[in-house]
Amino acid sequence: MIGGVASVETAIEVRDLRKSYGELEAVRGIEFTVRRGEIYGLLGPNGAGKTSTVEILEGYRERSAGHVSVLGFDPNDRPRELRARVGIVLQSSGIYNYASVAESLSHFAHFYPHPRDVDEVIELAGLTEKRDARARTLSGGQRRRLDLALALVGDPELIFLDEPTTGFDPAARRGAWQTIRSLRELGKTVLLTTHYLDEAQELADRVAIIKGGRILAEGSPSELGVGGGSRYRVAYANGDGDPTVIETDDPTRLLHELTGAALARGEQLRSLSVTRPSLEDIYLELTADA
């Protein structure tokens, strides 16, 4: 196959991916496809195999087995053209402490064939006020934004974000989310790993829940919320005022019965609520230790 000639639709394809470190099997047969222009989330607890998977796709690690294609290339060959079309935000990585934000970005911009305007990237990352500050004077959150800016300065088609907001305060997270959403508007593809549910729910078009090196469930956050035999939860206060919770797959029928009976008794169902399990419930259910 000629490198780079991939499907127009597919950015990343992973089939039966496996990775072992000695005895430890960190990735045990993962499969997923990331479509161009979508934000795809790998969600799972620490040690689930997210970073191993992503670092294989980034070309940092060799896989033990399986098929992987990133923009039509095998990342294991580390082709320069692929690196020019991909932006990487690692979980932690060093920067030039004695260079300013603008200097680092304009230096990195020269690595790429079609870089973005440095000041535009600085603004996108929310670092305008720190443009001329040396990296060593930046706060943790600002350094993280510089990480993102450095990944974007080459105008990549595909961006890997490995836990991009870990350690952020709530306001900084909102800001980072806004930046990541703006990538989708630019037509970029994003592969995001996170152990924050709300982050996956906020950002990802589709999510794979990963644990023990396997994908336990995959779908859009809302699909994951309703599908797969997940149950609705109907809660109300009974005649004595005690809270009652009933789980059901058929809330329509249950509500009809409950409300019918209450009306027949001439009572009200106080504090009545019907909730769908959130992604969080699914996540906790799936990743709970048996």
Place this chain on the structure above:
Amino acid sequence: MPSNAAALWRQYRFERRLFWRNLSAAFFNFLLPLIFLALFGAIVSGHQNELDVIVPGIAGMSVMSTTFTALAYNLTFMREQGVLKRIRGTPLPSGVYLGGLALNAVTNTAIQIAIVVVAGRIFFNLGWPPQPLTLVVFVLAGVAAFALLGASLSYAIPSFEAAPAVVNSVFVPVILVSGVFFDVKHVPGFLRDIAQALPLEPLINGLTGGLVAGHGDINHHLTALAVIGFWALVGVVLAVRGFSWEARRA
């Protein structure tokens, strides 16, 4: 994409600019050989034959500290910080990046050798180098061997905290046995054999030919050059096989 030569030049200039930003590091980098020259110049003042040993000795030590020591530290620091890993994820070719670091180190070597040569002329009655070709050839050979060995050593250093201990446990014994501060002729035979098999003593041997009159032209130092060349080859093999772009995982 820019050509590799243009990228190398850009990387070199960037490293250079940042080197001068860390002023205390830059200052001590150049102060060390000056302190040694001043101290030993004072100690052996008036004894020209000893000055003839000290000046090339300190020139050799400068080559080793600006390449071997500096690269072992820098590469360990950059690896542990994750700078190497970040660079590896960009389209910048690895060789261009490492070449920029090496050129930066070599520039410091050139500055220090210039300081030693000028000090030798002004304070130690050595005159200008009588054999400039020998001087240049040996500085280049020494730079190549020690830069490669320093890059290789970084692989053996598990963390940045361990770097000074590991580097000094190599650097200090080597400068002591190799005749930086005294004539190797005065040390016991087995130590002299060890010193002559290591790269620094042959380097000082050649630098003596370049800096001090009366030691013959480059043809008198070809054995020394061959030993340095051997160590450069060892450095190539070790650096290619052992180099690591990533911090080891806990």
